[in-house]
Amino acid sequence: MRGKTWKGRLAVFAVLVLVLAVMAGCSGRSGGSGGSGGSPSSPAASPPPASSQAPAGGGETGQTARPFEGRSITFVIANHPWGEAIKPLLPEFEEATGMTVNVDSFFEDQLTQKLTVQFASGSSTPDVFMYRPLQEGKLFFKNGWLEALDGYVSGSTDYDFADFSKAAVGSTTVDGKLTGIPIITEQEILYYRKDVLAEKGIPVPKTLTELVDAARQLHDPANEFYGFVARGQLSPLVTQVSSFIYSEGGDFITDGKASINTPEALRGMSIYAELLREYGPPGVLNMSWPQAIGVFAQGKVAFYTDASSIYQNATDPEKSNIPDKVGFAMFPAGSAGSRPYNVTSWGLAINAKSQNKDAAWALIEWATSKEIVLKTQKMGNPGARVSVWNNPESTSSYPPELVEVIRESTKGGVDHDRPTVISVGEAREVVGEIVQRMITGASETEIQTIADEANKKLQEIIDRDAQR
């Protein structure tokens, strides 16, 4: 009896060994194909791959041997117009390189969650992914999830990395290391109703004071027409109030110290809050950009400030009641001039644990090459390459006025639109709290107390960062 049980156990053991051997065989094979496995924070450990001979622009150079024949990589994209633009171009790239690109797409919020869970479990996929540099870049990099790309960029001859706008690259740089390649850039601009302003004989506001005046004159809630709309939701509003703060001479953090209770910062926030409280539509507290631009596109609001990159929601006849009545203007000047943010809202990065870093870089190199950026930008995705912006073809489908405003905004823009800390989510709530209390009508003395308290919290977040 006893002997039989032992035999049984032996058999089970043998099967287990076999299974393990097979699994080890598989991982051994895929492991041999790529990454050096070096520490992610030291790019020198991963040699610049020899992918610069990979075709940078689809078909033309495809007659050389297909360098990634039979390989496959995973590419995670957000549900974003850029993703929609790149997907139909991928077969061309696959054809030229021989690799298979498996695409997964997620809504913005789910994307962060999905990436976080995969990286935390040490997954080697996705190889390449879209991410929001200013929201997640620092945390992802400090957590060792992002491959530093400096070596790849410098090892790639035809790529011309110097062509990328400085502010855009600033957004994807952490601790002096390049953590991602910018794909979408945006600036805060002023959207306005051309027809309404012309009818009332009101000039386009050049300063924040003029904006407040104009909003007051046009505000007519009895007839369901409102002076101004923008985001009022706790966290989403923070990026849009930032240009108000900068233009009044403030910032979230100044010289490493929290500065959201300074007179400059509070002045910027209070102008934003006043516009929403006095001249906004009802319900702004639950508005992120889809709701805010929705009300604007319904033709119910005169002015709207938000990112330039979402303009199609106001000008696309399928989404908007006022497609040909939308005007674009520079962000109005405050007491410190017009200082809108000018940032990279989306970038491409490589998983530090990827087994296919060379193929992953080849994909990024192709997707952010001059030729492909021209194609995606033409489809309404403002990119980061200066040479492409200088090519009139890239903006042929854009409203000419908008192109002018973007070009002007990129000259003096600020390279962040939220507190640049590791715990961005927490910091945004702290800032958003002050603005929401202003919108709901807290008194000036109350606001000072709230802001002092919030400033202390932000300082704690900064101090905690320093210990990481």
Added chain:
Amino acid sequence: MPYSWFDRNIKWIYTLPAVLFVVVMMVFPILYTVRISFFEWSMSAASPPVWVGLKNYQELFADSRFWNAVLRTFYFTFAALLLEVVLGVAIAALFFRRFRGKDAAKTVLMLPMVATPVAMGLVWLLIYEPTIGAANRVLKSLGLQPLSWLADKHQVIPSLILVDVWEWTPLIALIVMAGMTTLPEEPYESAEVDGASAWQKFVSITLPLLRPTIIIAAMLRLIDVLKTFDIIYATTQGGPGHASETLNIYGYVLAFSHFKLGMASALLVIFFAVVMAFTVLMIWLRNRLGESS
């Protein structure tokens, strides 16, 4: 003989898959969460979790945002549950009688329940939109003052309760309807003979007989309402301010926005204990009341 070994151990062999499933899919995640709740961790691959003992729990208990979330969770749960049970039983009673178009009406009634909650959340977001939404249109056409709905910190929870009631009352109605079909005829016949009115019959016969069914329906719903996440996240994400932040939403924010895995786990452990306590209470209640009927 191998057969005899098999026969002697058959009770273990047949239950093994179920036991394995429960251990791997349920017990392990819970224990793992409990373990993480004693650490400080941002999911980093570069810096490992740091043991902090009970610090996460202490910080939570000192956090007013946590306590507000607890109160809000209970407020939302009991208000929604009460409305759903009362309305659910009423609807079931209505459907107990025969009338034309009953099947069609039943189908329509079930629609909210089978729809995807997140999609329904987005639909309600539009309905509640103060300027262009349908809810204020209706109020205005009735000559009433428009409301801010989800954008006002006092109106947001009642607005969300309305969505939950709309979506889940049919579940209660369905269970109670099923219970009604098993009711015996005799008590009604003797009540008829005694000259009882329809209302008397409902209160003195139907309701007492249905009590175990109603309790089960309420119990199922209670646990689910406590855990509500989808409709809140899809409509307000806990806002305005933190006015609709329940325990589940706060846990999600701690984990995926603040990246405080340890504290999020501590919150979930507490939440798990609360749900367990309610479940045990309901089971005890059911046994007590079940015996007495």
